[in-house]
Amino acid sequence: xPNVVAEHADRLVDQFREMVLVREFETRVSSLxxxxxxxxxxxxxxxxxxxxxxxxxxxxxxxxxxxxxxGHGHSIAKGLDPDRMMAELFGKETGYCGxxxxxxxIADVDQGMLGANGIVGxxxxxxxxxxxxxxxxxxxxxxxxxxxxxxxxxxxVHESMNLAGVQDLPVVFVCENNQYGEMTPAQDQHSxxxxxxxxxVYDMPAETVDGMSVQSVHDAATRATERARNGGGPSLLxxxxxxxxxxxxxxxxxxxxxxxxxxxxxxxxxxxxESSLLESGHVDGDxxxxxxxxxxxxxDEAVEFARASEYPDPESAFEGVYSExx
Amino acid sequence: MPxxxxxxxxxxxxxxxMQRDDSTYLIGQDVGEPGGSFAVxxxxxxxFEEGRVIDTPISEAAIVGSSAGAGxxxxxxxxxIMYADFMGLxxxxxxxQAGLFKYMFGGDVTVxxxxxxxxxGPGANAAAQHSKSLHGLxxxxxGVRVVLASTPHDSKGLLKSAIRCDDPVVFFEHMELYNRxxxxxxxxxxxxxxxxxxxxxxxxxxxxxxxxxxYHARDVAEQLAGEISVELINPRTVKPLDTETLVESxxxxxxxxxxxxxxxxxxxxxxxxxxxQQEAFYHLEAPVEVVGVDDTPIPFSPPLTEAVxxxxxxxxxxxxxxxxx
Ligand SMILES: Cc1ncc(C[n+]2csc(CCOP(=O)(O)OP(=O)(O)O)c2C)c(N)n1
Numbered sequence: 001x002p003n004v005v006a007e008h009a010d011r012l013v014d015q016f017r018e019m020v021l022v023r024e025f026e027t028r029v030s031s032l033x034x035x036x037x038x039x040x041x042x043x044x045x046x047x048x049x050x051x052x053x054x055x056x057x058x059x060x061x062x063x064x065x066x067x068x069x070x071g072h073g074h075s076i077a078k079g080l081d082p083d084r085m086m087a088e089l090f091g092k093e094t095g096y097c098g099x100x101x102x103x104x105x106i107a108d109v110d111q112g113m114l115g116a117n118g119i120v121g122x123x124x125x126x127x128x129x130x131x132x133x134x135x136x137x138x139x140x141x142x143x144x145x146x147x148x149x150x151x152x153x154x155x156x157v158h159e160s161m162n163l164a165g166v167q168d169l170p171v172v173f174v175c176e177n178n179q180y181g182e183m184t185p186a187q188d189q190h191s192x193x194x195x196x197x198x199x200x201v202y203d204m205p206a207e208t209v210d211g212m213s214v215q216s217v218h219d220a221a222t223r224a225t226e227r228a229r230n231g232g233g234p235s236l237l238x239x240x241x242x243x244x245x246x247x248x249x250x251x252x253x254x255x256x257x258x259x260x261x262x263x264x265x266x267x268x269x270x271x272x273x274e275s276s277l278l279e280s281g282h283v284d285g286d287x288x289x290x291x292x293x294x295x296x297x298x299x300d301e302a303v304e305f306a307r308a309s310e311y312p313d314p315e316s317a318f319e320g321v322y323s324e325x326x
Numbered sequence: 327m328p329x330x331x332x333x334x335x336x337x338x339x340x341x342x343x344m345q346r347d348d349s350t351y352l353i354g355q356d357v358g359e360p361g362g363s364f365a366v367x368x369x370x371x372x373x374f375e376e377g378r379v380i381d382t383p384i385s386e387a388a389i390v391g392s393s394a395g396a397g398x399x400x401x402x403x404x405x406x407i408m409y410a411d412f413m414g415l416x417x418x419x420x421x422x423q424a425g426l427f428k429y430m431f432g433g434d435v436t437v438x439x440x441x442x443x444x445x446x447g448p449g450a451n452a453a454a455q456h457s458k459s460l461h462g463l464x465x466x467x468x469g470v471r472v473v474l475a476s477t478p479h480d481s482k483g484l485l486k487s488a489i490r491c492d493d494p495v496v497f498f499e500h501m502e503l504y505n506r507x508x509x510x511x512x513x514x515x516x517x518x519x520x521x522x523x524x525x526x527x528x529x530x531x532x533x534x535x536x537x538x539x540x541y542h543a544r545d546v547a548e549q550l551a552g553e554i555s556v557e558l559i560n561p562r563t564v565k566p567l568d569t570e571t572l573v574e575s576x577x578x579x580x581x582x583x584x585x586x587x588x589x590x591x592x593x594x595x596x597x598x599x600x601x602x603q604q605e606a607f608y609h610l611e612a613p614v615e616v617v618g619v620d621d622t623p624i625p626f627s628p629p630l631t632e633a634v635x636x637x638x639x640x641x642x643x644x645x646x647x648x649x650x651x
Contacts, residue, residue, distance in 0.1 A: 039628055040451035091451070091627030099627030102453045118455035119412070120384050153383030154415070181384055183360035189383035255360060314633035317625050 004215055009282040015057060015214045016273050017291050019049040022073045023270055024295040025082055026245075028303060029072070029089060029103075033249045038089050042103045045073035047244040048176055050269035052077035054217025055144055055174050055237070058225055064112045064130045064143040066123035069104050070243070071116030074146050078113045080106070086302040092309035099312040100320075114143075120181075121154030123147050124173060128160045131169030131234075142170045142228040144221070149238075150181025152198065153189055161236070165202040170228035172221065173204075173236045176211060178243040183255045199236035211239030212267045241269075327509040333366050335478035335510045336442075336499065339485035340367065340404065342514055344374060347402060350489065353380040353389055354406030354442075363408050364444065364504055390416035390441060394424035397437040397494070404489060407443040410460040410498060416441075417463070424494040425469035436492040440485070445474075446501040446538060446587065448624045448635040457624035459537070459587040462594045464496045465565045471495040471519060472565040476540045478508045480562055483517030491519060500537045522568035524575065528557035531581040531645050534572060534598055536561060539585035539617070542638040546645065554645060564594055569601050576606035581648040582614040585641050590618035615644045 005012060026044045033042050045052070048070070056065065056077035067074040075085055080096065088095025089103050096106050107115035114130060117123050127145030134141045151157050152175060164171045175195055179186050187193065199206025205227070209216040217239055224235035242264035246253045277283045283291075330338070344350045352367060358381035361368030371379045382389050386407055393403040407413050413420075424437045447457035464472050471493050475481040481499070488495040525540075526547055533556055535543035540560050547556035557575050561567060576582045582602050586595040599614035617636045625631055 040453060040626060091630075095627075097626075099630055100454070100623075100625040102451065102626030104453055104455065105626070118453065119414075121415075150384045153385045155385065155387050156415070181355075182363070183356045184381055188381065311629045312627055314629045317630035317633040318620065318622055321622055 005276050005280040005282065008215070009277070009280060012215065012273065012277060013283060015053050015218070016270070016277060017295070018053045018077065019214065019270050019273065020291055021082070021295045021298060022049045022052065022076050024299045025072060025076060025085070025302070028299045030245065030249055032303070039091055040102045040104070041248045041250070042089070043070040043248050044243070044245045045070050047264065047269070048178060048211065048241045049073055050214040051174065051176050051211045051217050051239045051241060052146070054214040055146070055221040057218050058222050059112070059142070059144065062112055063141050064114055064127070066114045066127045066130070066143065066145045067116045068123060068147055069116060069118050069120070070148070071106060072103070075106055075113055075116070079111055080108055080113055082298060082302040083305040086306040087309045090306040090309070091311065092306055093312035093316070094305070094309040098316060121147065121151040121157045124151070124157045124160040127171050127173070128164050128169060131164060131171040132167065134170050135167065140229065142172060142225050144172045144174055144225070146174045146176060148181060149175055149177040149186050149195065150189060152195060161198065161202045161204070161234070164234040165204050168231070168233035171234045172224040172228055173234065174221070175236065175238045176241055177238055178241050180243070180247065180255070182247045185255070195236070195238045204234045204236055206236040206238065208238040208240065211241030212269045212272065214269060214273060327511055329507045330478050330510040331505055331507050332475065332478045332481050332499070333364065333504040335482040336366050336475070336485055337368065337370070338510070339482045339489070340370060341373060343486055343489040344370070344378060349400060350402045350404060351378045351380060352404050352406065353382060353393065355382055355384055355408055357381060357406050362406065364501065366499070366504070367406070386412050386415035387419060390419035391423060393439045393441065394419055394427070394437055394494070397424065397439040398427060398435050402438045402489065404440045404442065407441060409447065409456050410443045410445045411455050411458050413443055413460060413463070420464060420470060420494065420496065421467050425467045428493070429469055437494050438492045440488045440495045440497055442497045442499060444501050445498045446503070448631050449502045449538070451626055451628060451631060452501070453626040454623040461496070461498050461564055462588045462592070465594060465597065469493065470565065471563070473497045473519060473563050474536045474561070475499045476503065476537050476560055476562070478506060478510050480517055480523065480560070482510055483515050484519065484562060486514070486516045487519050490516070495519070498537070502538055517562070519563045520566040520568055521563070522559050522561045522571040524557065524559050524571065526556065526558040528555035528579065530555045530579055530650070531583060531648055532557045532559060532575040532579045533583045533585065533641065533645065534559045534561060535585040535641070536564070536587070536594070538587055539636065539641070542636070543585055543641050546638050546642045550642070550645065556645065561598065567598065567601065569605060572598065572602055573605045576602045577609040580609055580611040582610070583617060583641065583644045583648070584614060585617040585636060587635065588618055589621055590616050591621045593618060612649045615648065617641055617644050
């Protein structure tokens with residue numbers, strides 16, 4: 001790792017900064033939720049930060065992503081504004097969707113973010129659609145589709161991967177294996193161990209990477225997106241990771257042990273990156289403290305923005321169902 | 327009589343029916359050891375021998391499709407789909423499979439399956455993909471029975487009948503009603519499918535209300551007592567619909583409000599109103615009024631949700647706006 005760190009130090013510092021921001025956003029959401037400031041329910045990304053950051057790093061503004069119910073990290077990595085994300089979580093009119101989406105459906109199509117999604121397995125089919133648009137219009141774009149390993153059991157995910165393969169679409173399927181689908185361990189939900197074989201059956205390159213290492217995710221995602229951009233068709237990326245919090249905030253987590261969580265925490269994507277950066281000498285303790293403080297201030301601002309924003313006009317609830325009056 | 331939550335009443339029905347009939351089994355996501363997403367199946371995994379309570383991957387189409395296949399081949403599966411919204415992924419298995427077989431195969435086969443699923447969520451700000459009331463979709467499918475669970479007492483009795491029914495039944499629970507407690511008899515009892523319940527008798531106006539709207543309507547009826555006499559009816563089963571009870575009441579009061587949390591357009595409340603208007607036309611003082619969601623997805627933000635989803639105020643307004651002689 002030291003050589004790699006030295007070679008990519010500037011990028012890694014920037015990636016560290018973004019991952020810290022995601023962690024800070026999620027940590028704050030957790031406490032806001034506990035304090036009953038946020039309606040609905042939230043699924044947090046803490047532990048998985050290296051995947052969104054590593055995978056989206058090489059994307060251009062006009063590339064696309066599809067996301068999941070656990071989508072805050074993907075949104076930040078795709079360049080969405082924490083102010084408007086936080087406002088959406090509060091249900092305020094300044095939120096990305098004017099208070100209509102909440103945590104589970106944040107989208108900004110102009111920014112290439114085709115939506116967090118409350119339906120497990122829906123994202124990959126939408127990504128195939130984006131891939132078809134790109135192909136139809138001969139555009140230089142790709143679509144990254146994030147989904148949990150649990151979604152691998154949905155028929156529509158298989159159909160989508162197959163269609164992407166048949167049509168040679170510029171889509172990268174990014175499976176985040178955080179070991180559990182709700183309360184059930186991954187190994188009880190899939191008859192074949194590991195997910196690389198899923199790439200083989202749809203004739204697409206598949207790679208399993210350490211999802212706790214932003215460098216590994218970055219490298220593999222770069223290979224896959226370059227392939228997609230150059231007409232090489234879809235790929236499957238499997239990122240091994242872990243979510244520290246419950247499936248949703250408030251989940252009693254009876255299905256796993258504290259020891260297991262601790263074991264994964266030792267590989268924490270943010271802390272391990274911090275240590276390697278410190279070790280390499282590219283940053284010192286002050287730099288790290290500054291980065292962390294900056295993230296914390298940025299999220300303070302986002303929370304202030306959200307709190308100060310107004311709730312939407314109730315009448316707006318009935319607007320925007322259709323694109324035109326008939 | 328002891329009080330029980332709707333959650334526990336449903337759990338009792340499952341347990342009793344699974345004890346009674348070896349051909350039953352439970353299948354769904356997290357229904358086994360974890361006890362279900364809404365803790366409805368808690369304890370059943372330990373109560374029954376291995377294989378009777380099956381945890382599945384996230385595969386709605388296979389959960390319902392396999393139930394249709396098992397139903398045809400001697401089993402009596404009870405499937406759980408976590409939210410009605412996710413029934414979209416399993417719609418084919420009801421619409422083109424389970425619901426059709428008896429008729430399409432010439433009458434020789436039965437598909438005795440129960441699909442438990444969950445309406446609601448707007449009150450919990452669960453937003454557009456976790457909040458819909460979707461029984462209307464399944465009311466539209468020939469060969470399929472549709473039951474709405476509203477009270478702990480009814481839920482238990484209706485679910486037992488649903489499980490014993492030889493037709494596919496989609497049994498809709500409601501996310502915001504699981505904690506409701508009410509008296510539930512300890513002894514085993516069934517409530518036949520297709521019988522409405524007159525919860526409260528009255529003379530001025532009939533309110534037909536389902537699930538969460540039933541509770542809103544009950545509160546309103548109580549508040550209006552002395553001023554307007556409300557007859558409150560819970561249809562309990564919407565397919566078959568107990569038109570007779572509804573029409574009888576409509577003839578008596580001459581005014582009817584139907585309140586249901588689904589989208590109004592082409593939905594269950596509109597259908598119920600149509601049946602009543604058809605059969606009680608000459609007895610009505612006014613067109614039947616319908617309360618529901620006005621062709622809008624369920625938004626997230628509390629003020630938006632409140633605007634879209636009907637509550638007691640909407641029911642009261644509908645009652646007060648009825649012309650009175
Ligand atoms: C179609 C559908 N089925 C079930 C659910 C309920 N549900 C929400 S998240 C989840 C687990 C998803 O697991 P995974 O895809 O691995 O993502 P993770 O939560 O681990 O990030 C389930 C079953 C849903 N939202 N949509």
